[in-house]
Amino acid sequence: MMKYIKNRGGYKMCFRFVLALLAGIGLMATPVAAAARPLKIVTSFYPMRIMALNVTRAVPDVVLGSLASSGAGCLHDYALTSGDMKQLADADVFIANGAGMEPFLERVAARYPGLKIITLAEGLPLVDGNPHVWVSVDGAIAEVGKLAAELAKVDPPHAALYRQNASAYTGKLEVLRDGMKAALAPYRGKGIITFHEAFVYFAREFGLNIVAVVEREPGSEPGAKELAATIETVKASGIKALFSEPQYPDAAARTIARETGAEVYLLDPAVTGPDDPGAYLAIMTKNSEVLAHALSK
Ligand SMILES: [Zn+2]
Structure with a gap:
């Protein structure tokens, strides 16, 4: 049942609607909110996790996991572990940098067709295909904006909260960038x-x-x-x-x-x-x- 829900994106909303209907006509004792399972988000590596921590802050029913540990560094040579595969099999959303940072991305997409993969650097102007977009503050701001927009699509009931979080974090990033520009001028x-x-x-x-x-x-x-x-x-x-x-x-x-x-x-x-x-x-x-x-x- 869970697998079916995951493989058919639109079915989940439908499932929730049926639960609501059942609750409404008194066939179910538990409230809908308790029946809906949390949104499971997995990030590929550290900079993605820090962005996700900010954008999902105080959003209810979100579970945030990560593949690589906070000490792993860039994923240029990273090989997926069986633990990683298990995490991805169970996830709803996978947040990656893309642009070649995660060499295993295509394999993950092929193996888990129901997994929503969000690649934050893709679509941004790249210099010679270099994936290290987040190392510039403007690059981080662009990735945070894309993350919030994509999560809002995946999880519409919390869209406003994702956008609000992204906007608050972007404000801090802009202050950082302007301060650094002044200091390094x-x-x-x-x-x-x-x-x-x-x-x-x-x-x-x-x-x-x-x-x-x-x-x-x-x-x-x-x-x-x-x-x-x-x-x-x-x-x-x-x-x-x-x-x-x-x-x-x-x-x-x-x-x-x-x-x-x-x-x-x-x-x-x-x-x-x-x-x-x-x-x-x-x-x-x-x-x-x-x-x-x-x-x-
Ligand atoms: Zn690198």
Whole structure:
């Protein structure tokens, strides 16, 4: 019965209507609200979870789960576990970034045709197909807006609440973005070197210039030749600040720093952190402080 309801999107509303009818004519003792099962939402990874925590705040009958743990980082190489499959089999909605972040997305869609999959980055203008949209605040705002609009469609009785939550969170994100733009304005056009292709949208938003990316994606350590070329780039650019990430080993960063005299700082793409609705705001505020400190030298 549950499976049938899940596979036929429109049937669920119909089912609720029948329950209401039965309750209305006194055949059922329990009230309708208690009979309706909660909306089960699963997020793919950390930044999606933080957005969902904000957009579903205080919405009744929503259960929020997540596949990857809050410490997993980007999902570029993620393999689904049997526990993940179980969670997805039982879910109504799956919230993913899309744009290639979740390599398993097509398989999930094929396996669970009744699962509503919301991909927040798809439809947004991408730079070279780069999926790290949320790392710019405007990108996060666009994803939050899409999330609220899609959840409102899936769960119409709570549409106003999703939109209200998204609007309140967007207000905070706009204050964050404007504060960061002001704090980083003196460093517009400055060159930075990062260790993962996560900061394309971030750099564009705050007028920074990514001179080199040392490790294109986590897990792909640069070879000796690539490392030597990067060391030459750093020397020639006169860049004194390298930006590694808390999620990844920074052996390459330390080698480059040693060879060039540049310093290593941590810039956080907000892919790990505490399970707190305010976590993204805190991480980005810290990024802004680190950048202003590093670039003022
Ligand atoms: Zn990534």
